Amino acid sequence: MKNKQNRWIIGIIMVLAVILGVTGFLNRGAASEKAALNENAVFKVFVNGEEILSRSMGEIQALGESDFHANLKTNGKEAVEHQYTGVLLKTILEDSGVDLQNAKGVVVSAVDGYAVSVSMEKILDEDNVYLAYKRDGEPIGTRDEGGKGPYQMIIRKDAFSQHWCKYALTADVQK
Numbered sequence: 001m002k003n004k005q006n007r008w009i010i011g012i013i014m015v016l017a018v019i020l021g022v023t024g025f026l027n028r029g030a031a032s033e034k035a036a037l038n039e040n041a042v043f044k045v046f047v048n049g050e051e052i053l054s055r056s057m058g059e060i061q062a063l064g065e066s067d068f069h070a071n072l073k074t075n076g077k078e079a080v081e082h083q084y085t086g087v088l089l090k091t092i093l094e095d096s097g098v099d100l101q102n103a104k105g106v107v108v109s110a111v112d113g114y115a116v117s118v119s120m121e122k123i124l125d126e127d128n129v130y131l132a133y134k135r136d137g138e139p140i141g142t143r144d145e146g147g148k149g150p151y152q153m154i155i156r157k158d159a160f161s162q163h164w165c166k167y168a169l170t171a172d173v174q175k
């Protein structure tokens, strides 16, 4: 009687162990897939609606990343200062061969259809408009995983973050 009970218990424990192992394995796959979604994310440069160049995260990082602080203001909450890591949007545009001298502005668009028009005065500032991909040292994350990236356009000197662009995918230089 006791023996039979023990065998049942051992059997159940073994089944649970297998389930744990399988879900752990599947989650490992999902985690590396998430990392890939972030790292393989592209950002595209347009001029007057025409695509010029598509950039990977590695290529963007290689242009020279910097850490900076900015105030994130989420609906109904106090502004919170975070550390972000990214590259000046100006650097990405210039490296793409776009002449910014006579440009009228830059429209940054996102996967959710949101778009922000940024003046050249702000774009040309050496420490204001960034394309960020990390917040407090962690990837900003894709929209699907509840993040605001993989890329988020940040206007550092905005007191609040209402002119930032989450899930930024393209920058279209208006000439």
Ligand SMILES: Nc1nc2c(c(=O)[nH]1)N[C@H]1C(S)=C(S)[C@@H](COP(=O)(O)O)O[C@H]1N2
Pocket: 073, 074, 075, 110, 111, 112, 114, 148, 161, 162, 163, 164, 165, 166, 167, 168
């Ligand atoms: N792609 C995208 N970016 C966006 C928005 C949006 O709806 N979509 N909302 C804006 C607004 S109104 C605010 S206040 C800020 C902050 O949004 P969050 O609180 O979701 O970070 O993002 C801005 N950028």
Ligand SMILES: [Mo]
Pocket: 075, 162
């Ligand atoms: Mo907002």
